[in-house]
Amino acid sequence: MRRKWDAKTKARIVLAGLMGECVNDLCRAHDLRPGQYYKWRGHFLENSYRVFEKPPMAPNDMELAAENEELKKLVGELTLELTSGKPAR
The missing domain is CATH 1.10.10 (Arc Repressor Mutant, subunit A)
Structure with a gap:
């Protein structure tokens, strides 16, 4: 056996x-x-x-990374809006 x-x-x-x-x-x-x-x-x-x-990202981790990038972009746009007084979009 x-x-x-x-x-x-x-x-x-x-x-x-x-x-x-x-x-x-x-x-x-x-x-x-x-x-x-x-x-x-x-x-x-x-x-x-x-x-x-480097271990490959799990599908859930990839979704979180994409969401994180989108949120960073949104924070940047809102920061520009607040500092310049004009809508960035």
Whole structure:
């Protein structure tokens, strides 16, 4: 039967190997085949740059950002109206 490994456990095992722990000892301790470890390591290294990427905005966040920009524009127009005495629209 196949085991399901959670992402945190996989990362912890791969990092231990990258930090110098013997891969054979790691695999033996976690009842893992070395081939599986190297697949995880490859995937980890290929995708590690994503840690430094800005996460995409959720749809709700995008709506809030658009509303925020609209409100800033409105505040600017009203400020101009108040300071100049003329309608800005």
